[in-house]
Amino acid sequence: MIETTIRRAEAADADRLTDLIQASSAYHGEYAPMIDGYRVTPDYIAGHEVFLALDPATDQLLGFYGLIREPAELDLMFVADEAQGRGTGRELIAHMLEQARAAGIASVLVVSHPDAERFYLRVGAERVGTFPAHGRITWDRPELRFTVR
Numbered sequence: 001m002i003e004t005t006i007r008r009a010e011a012a013d014a015d016r017l018t019d020l021i022q023a024s025s026a027y028h029g030e031y032a033p034m035i036d037g038y039r040v041t042p043d044y045i046a047g048h049e050v051f052l053a054l055d056p057a058t059d060q061l062l063g064f065y066g067l068i069r070e071p072a073e074l075d076l077m078f079v080a081d082e083a084q085g086r087g088t089g090r091e092l093i094a095h096m097l098e099q100a101r102a103a104g105i106a107s108v109l110v111v112s113h114p115d116a117e118r119f120y121l122r123v124g125a126e127r128v129g130t131f132p133a134h135g136r137i138t139w140d141r142p143e144l145r146f147t148v149r
Contacts, residue, residue: 002055002086004062006095009050011042016061017052017078025081026113033136034113040066040076048075049099053088062088065096072100073109074146077116093123093146100148110144117142 009017017040021027027035044050044066052064063079074096079089100108111131112120121127125144133139 002062002083002088003057004053004088004091005056006051006053006091009045009052009064011045013050013052014040014042014045017045017050017064020061020064020078020080021076023081024078026115030139031113031115033138036136050076051092051095051099053079053083053092063092065092067096067099067108069103069105071109072105072107073111077110089119090123093120097124097146097148100146105148107148108146110146112142112144114139114141117144120144 018038021035021038021040024035049067049069050064053062054060055062061080062083064076065074066076067073068075077089077092079092096108110120110125117127121144125146127142128145129143131141131143
């Protein structure tokens, strides 16, 4: 497990978060249309609960998530390729659930990247449906839900 510090994102973090998304190998090939041209903006950070995980020794961005409160949804969740498999994603999910619990949220929806479904199931989500293909996203996506306890 990598030592991490989790903190609230600030407007100045927007470019770093965008760079992490665009570098994600999970969105190369057929999944590239999902993030083509996508940017995390200062307005997004101001309007949602966005938290990032950093290596405290180097300030390297290891991952982040964006939680929308109403209706409750894990909108963005990315872990840097080099940090995957080291517990960063699990830490971010635990943190997100703590934030949801503190806000009185009973459950959090996730419309997942198809390859990330197994991760979400391992950290406590349950499959509740399928989000159908639409627009430039030409494949169905798993719909999952975390029950906040």
